[in-house]
Amino acid sequence: MNWNTCRLDELGQVSRGRSRNRPRNAPHLYGGNYPFIQTGDIKHAGLYITNHTQTYSEAGLAQSKLWPTNTLCITIAANIADTAILSYEACFPDSVIGFIADEQKCDVRFIKYFFDLMQARFKQIAQGAAQDNLSQKKLLSIEIPTPSLGYQRKIVEVLSAYDDLIANNERQIALLEESIHLLYREWFVHLRFPGHESVAVSAEGVPDGWQKLPIHELCNVIMGQSPKSEFYNFDGMGLPFHQGVKDFGGRYVKHQTYCTKPNRLAQSNDILFSVRAPVGRINLTNEQVIIGRGLAAMRNKHEAQSFQYYQLQSNFFKEDMIGGGAIFTSVTKKQLLDFRMLTPNLELIQEFERRSVPVDKQIKNLIYQNLHLQNARDQLLPRLMSGRLEI
DSSP states (O other), rough: OOOEEEEEEGGGEEEEOOOOSSTTTTTGGGGEEEEEOOOOHHOOOEEOOOOSSSEHHHHHHHHHOOOOTTTTTEEEESEEEETEEESSSSBTTTEEEEEEEOOOTTHHHHHHHHHHHHHHHHHHHHOSSSOOOOOOHHHHTOOEEEOHHHHHHHHHHHHHHHHHHHHHHHEEEEEEEEHHHHHHHIIIOOOOTTTTTGGGBOOOSTTTTTTTEEEEHEEEEEEOOOOOOOGGSSSSSEEEEEOOOOOOOBOOOOEEESSSOOOSSSSSTTTEEEOSSSTTEEEEEEOOOEEEEEEEEEEEETTTEEEEEEEHHHHSSSOOOSSSOOOOOOOHHHHHHHHHHOOOOOOHHOOOOOHHOOOHHHHHHHHHHHHHHHHHHHHHHHHHHHHHSSS
């Protein structure tokens, strides 16, 4: 079969996102009804962007642009060459390039899979002296091997079947996680726990038998310590190594870096807690990992690790904090260990564990199903996109 080669702008419309206002973070730009897609939203999306973390107001929209459904979003700064397709109209900044496919020439999903295949090369092209950046000019210099539209769709059908299963699992994961978050909030935030009607509550809002306990009374905590960089590698030698929030984004850590010098170790099912900006992001590990100075490993002293995970999530948020909602660049061991959280009696914690642990196991199983699906898709991707495997 003959495949042509085309530039991206020969297959559709290409232009940068828009965010003209300075400063970019002016409060009046945000909080409205218009989805504002950022590079992180694209990085953590699957085939399609189905949620976002920020919105524009009317003022935000006026200095930006609303892109149509099925626009391919391509990051050109920060996380380079991550891609995802809009499942709804949205704005995005000039750190993202939008591609609107000419439906007579290409399937936008085929172009997305081409970027998945070529991301490492795009990152090399983007490397610069000061800051990596994939300019529109660089992007348009790439030639895309392009079969007929019908054959593109055959390739897409095979690969998107995996992505559809992954997306379905992710929806199930989100529902399961939300069910436990709702249960936690019902019992331990709104204080409507089993038997609450017969429990006295103090003027400070503390039920009888509950205490505001410092973390050091709840958890065993290991503070990370980074080995010298000469012990790092990306080839899987030694143990997985994590030292900061760049490894975060999901429930479980994803390994990128390895280390042959095990200074400080976190064990399987430990909670990893970021102690450098942004302080308070948490994550779980499924195996023994080495932790650097940006992390602490935490384990509940009563092995109530599921409760501990949700308690920490309830007290610490993605973008900030130790105390008062202020954004901290770092937190000392003493500050972390002395931070107090409202904690119920052990019997109620154990009842919560009885309900939450089976759900946690379902979530874990679905996450591992997705990993297997992703691996299978990624093995097919280069063979299909090069024509080596015919359909």
